[in-house]
Amino acid sequence: MSTLFFIQFLNGLQLGVLLFLLAAGLTLVFGIMDFVNLAHGSLYMVGAFFCATLTFWTGSFVWAILLAIPLTALVGLALEVGVIRHLYQRDHLDHVLATFGFILIADTLVHLIWGPEGIAIPLPEFLRGQVEILPGVIFPTFRLVIISCGLLVAFGLYWLIGRTRLGMLIRAGASNRTMVSALGIDIKTLFTAVFALGAVLAGLAGMLIAPITEATIGMGNDIIITAFVVIIVGGIGSMKGAFIGALIIGLIDTLGRSFLDDILKLFIPINAAETAGPAISSMLIYLIMAAVLAFRPQGLFPPKVR
Amino acid sequence: MTDTTSAQLNDYLRAPDLFGSANGRIITLLFMAILLCVPLASYFLGIRLQLVSLDFITRILCLAIAAVSLNLILGFGGMISFGHAAYIGIGAYCVGIPAYHGFESGWLHFPLAIAASALFALVTGAISLRTKGVYFIMITMAFAQMGYYFFLSLDEYGGDDGLTIYSRSVFDIINIENKMVLFLLTYACLVASIYAVYRIVNSRFGMVVRGCQSNEARMKALGYNTYAYKLTAYVIAGGMCGLAGALLGNFTTFISPDMMGWSRSGELMFMVILGGTGSLFGPVFGAVAFVFIEELLSTFTTYWALPFGILLVLSVLFIKGGLNGLIQRGWRRG
Numbered sequence: 001m002s003t004l005f006f007i008q009f010l011n012g013l014q015l016g017v018l019l020f021l022l023a024a025g026l027t028l029v030f031g032i033m034d035f036v037n038l039a040h041g042s043l044y045m046v047g048a049f050f051c052a053t054l055t056f057w058t059g060s061f062v063w064a065i066l067l068a069i070p071l072t073a074l075v076g077l078a079l080e081v082g083v084i085r086h087l088y089q090r091d092h093l094d095h096v097l098a099t100f101g102f103i104l105i106a107d108t109l110v111h112l113i114w115g116p117e118g119i120a121i122p123l124p125e126f127l128r129g130q131v132e133i134l135p136g137v138i139f140p141t142f143r144l145v146i147i148s149c150g151l152l153v154a155f156g157l158y159w160l161i162g163r164t165r166l167g168m169l170i171r172a173g174a175s176n177r178t179m180v181s182a183l184g185i186d187i188k189t190l191f192t193a194v195f196a197l198g199a200v201l202a203g204l205a206g207m208l209i210a211p212i213t214e215a216t217i218g219m220g221n222d223i224i225i226t227a228f229v230v231i232i233v234g235g236i237g238s239m240k241g242a243f244i245g246a247l248i249i250g251l252i253d254t255l256g257r258s259f260l261d262d263i264l265k266l267f268i269p270i271n272a273a274e275t276a277g278p279a280i281s282s283m284l285i286y287l288i289m290a291a292v293l294a295f296r297p298q299g300l301f302p303p304k305v306r
Numbered sequence: 307m308t309d310t311t312s313a314q315l316n317d318y319l320r321a322p323d324l325f326g327s328a329n330g331r332i333i334t335l336l337f338m339a340i341l342l343c344v345p346l347a348s349y350f351l352g353i354r355l356q357l358v359s360l361d362f363i364t365r366i367l368c369l370a371i372a373a374v375s376l377n378l379i380l381g382f383g384g385m386i387s388f389g390h391a392a393y394i395g396i397g398a399y400c401v402g403i404p405a406y407h408g409f410e411s412g413w414l415h416f417p418l419a420i421a422a423s424a425l426f427a428l429v430t431g432a433i434s435l436r437t438k439g440v441y442f443i444m445i446t447m448a449f450a451q452m453g454y455y456f457f458l459s460l461d462e463y464g465g466d467d468g469l470t471i472y473s474r475s476v477f478d479i480i481n482i483e484n485k486m487v488l489f490l491l492t493y494a495c496l497v498a499s500i501y502a503v504y505r506i507v508n509s510r511f512g513m514v515v516r517g518c519q520s521n522e523a524r525m526k527a528l529g530y531n532t533y534a535y536k537l538t539a540y541v542i543a544g545g546m547c548g549l550a551g552a553l554l555g556n557f558t559t560f561i562s563p564d565m566m567g568w569s570r571s572g573e574l575m576f577m578v579i580l581g582g583t584g585s586l587f588g589p590v591f592g593a594v595a596f597v598f599i600e601e602l603l604s605t606f607t608t609y610w611a612l613p614f615g616i617l618l619v620l621s622v623l624f625i626k627g628g629l630n631g632l633i634q635r636g637w638r639r640g
Contacts, residue, residue, distance in 0.1 A: 098622040104615030279459035
C-alpha cells in the first residue's frame with residue numbers, strides 16, 4: 001500500500017510539473033497582457049508534433065527537443081504578431097471566442113500536415129528503463145526526467161523573473177503596464193517575448209508527455225482546461241500560485257483517481273463506493289476550484305499588485 | 307468605471323424593441339418566415355437536400371433556443387457563462403433517463419428538464435455570481451465540466467457511449483414521433499422563448515439586470531440587491547436552456563455527455579456573439595449562420611474546421627454588433 005502510494009505520489013508530481021509548464025505560460029500571458037488564451041493547449045500539441053517529426057529526422061529525442069523549442073517559439077511569435085496583438089484591447093469574451101477559433105484552426109492544420117493518426121515517439125535507450133528509487137519502489141526513468149525537467153524549469157523561471165532585467169520588466173508590466181511603457185520600455189516587444197516564452201513552456205510540456213501518450217490531435221484541449229483550473233486555484237497572474245496550484249491539482253487528481261473509492265469504502269457500502277468513486281474523482285479538481293472561488297475568489301496566492 | 311455619454315446612456319435605457327429598426331423588422335420577419343416555410347416545403351415536396359431538410363432545421367432551432375437563453379444572461383446581463391451547454395445535457399438526460407425506466411410522458415420530461423436545469427443554475431449560479439470577470443467565465447466552465455464528468459461516469463445510462471432514447475416523449479394531444487410535429491413544436495418554443503426574453507428585458511426586473519451590465523456599482527448604490535436579480539436571470543436562462551435540451555434530446559433520440567463538453571458551450575457563446583449580443587433575434591441569426599456554415603463547409607471538405615475557424619476569428623476581429631447589427635444597419639456603414 002505505501003509503495004503504491006509512493007508511486008502514485010510520483011505520478012501526481014509528474015502531472016503536476018506538466019501542468020505547471022502549461023499554467024506558467026497561461027498565467028504570464030494573463031498577468032501581463034490581461035489575455036485569456038484558450039489556444040495555449042494548441043501550442044502544447046504543436047510542440048509534441050514538432051518533436052515527433054524531428055525525432056524521426058534527427059534520430060535523437062534530445063536533439064529533437066532542442067530543435068523543437070525554437071520552432072515552437074517561432075509559432076508563438078507568429079501567432080502573437082499576426083493576430084493576438086490586435087486582441088489585447090478587446091474584452092475577455094472576444095479573447096475566449098477568437099482563441100476558440102484558433103483551436104479549430106490548429107487541430108485541422110495538424111490533421112492536414114501530420115494526418116489523423118497519433119504519432120508515437122521512441123525514447124532513446126538510456127531513458128527507456130526503470131530505476132529502483134527506494135528498495136522495492138521501481139519507477140520509469142523517463143517520468144523522473146519529466147519531474148526533474150519541470151522542477152528545473154520552475155527554478156529557471158524563478159531566476160528569470162526574480163533576478164534578470166527581462167524578469168524585472170515582466171514584474172513591472174504585471175503591476176502597471178502604462179507606467180512601464182511611459183518609462184520608455186517597448187511594451188509591444190515585451191508582450192511578444194512573454195507570449196513566445198509561454199509558447200515554449202507549453203510546447204516543452206507537449207514534447208515531454210508525447211513519448212508517453214503519443215502526439216495526437218486535440219491532446220491539448222482537455223489538459224488546457226485543467227491548466228486553467230490550476231491558475232485559478234493558484235491565483236491568476238502569480239507564478240508561485242501556478243507552481244503550488246499545479247502540484248496540488250496534479251497530486252489530488254492522481255491520488256483521487258487511485259484511492260478515492262478505497263477511502264469511500266470505509267464510509268459507505270462497497271457497491272455505492274465503486275460507483276461514486278470514479279465519478280467524484282473525475283470531478284474532484286473542479287470541486288476544489290469551485291470551493292476555492294467560493295471562499296477565496298482571488299485564488300490561493302494572488303499576485304500582490306493587480 | 308467608465309463614464310458614459312448621454313447618447314450611450316440613452317442606448318442603455320432604451321427598451322429593446324422586438325425587431326429593432328424598420329429595416330430590421332422586414333428582414334427579421336422574412337427570416338423567421340423562411341425558417342418556418344422552407345423546411346416544411348422541402349418536407350412536403352420531398353427535396354433531399356440536407357441544408358433545407360426538416361431534421362437539419364429542427365436541430366438548428368433547438369440550438370437557437372439555447373442561444374436565446376444564453377443571450378438573456380450574456381447579452382442583457384453581462385454574465386459571460388462558459389458552461390451553458392450543461393443545461394442542454396441536463397435537459398436531454400431528463401428525457402433519456404425517465405424514458406430508460408419506462409416513464410415516457412412528455413408532461414413529466416419537459417417540466418423535469420426545466421426544473422432540473424433551473425435547480426442546477428440556482429446552485430452553481432449562487433456560487434459563480436460571487437466572482438467576476440475571467441473568474442466567472444472559468445467557474446461556470448468548471449461547473450459544466452463537473453456535469454460532463456458526472457454523466458460520463460453514469461455507466462447505467464451509457465456513460466461515455468451515450469444513451470439511446472427508443473421512444474420520444476409522449477404527449478396526449480400531439481405526437482412528436484412525427485418529425486413535422488416536432489419541428490412545429492420546436493419552432494413554437496423558439497418563438498415563445500424570444501417573446502419571453504422580450505417581456506423579461508422590458509420589465510422592471512429586466513431593467514435592473516441590464517443596469518447591472520452597464521454599471522453594477524450604480525445599481526447597488528440605488529439600493530438594488532444586484533446579486534439576487536442576476537441570480538434570478540441566471541436561473542431563468544438555465545431553465546429555458548433545459549427546455550432546449552429536452553427538445554434536442556427528443557430530436558436526436560441519442561444523448562451523450564459530449565452534448566455538454568466545454569467546446570459545446572463555446573459554440574453557444576459564438577452563436578450569441580455572431581448574431582449580436584443584446585438583440586432579441588440576434589442569437590437566432592447566429593445559430594442559423596453558425597450551424598449552416600459548419601454544415602456547408604463540411605460537405606465540401608474534411609478539413610472544414612480550418613476555414614470555419616478562420617471565419618470565427620475574422621468575425622470576432624471585424625464584425626461589430628454581430629449579424630443583427632449588420633441587418634439593422636441595412637448593410638450600410640455607420
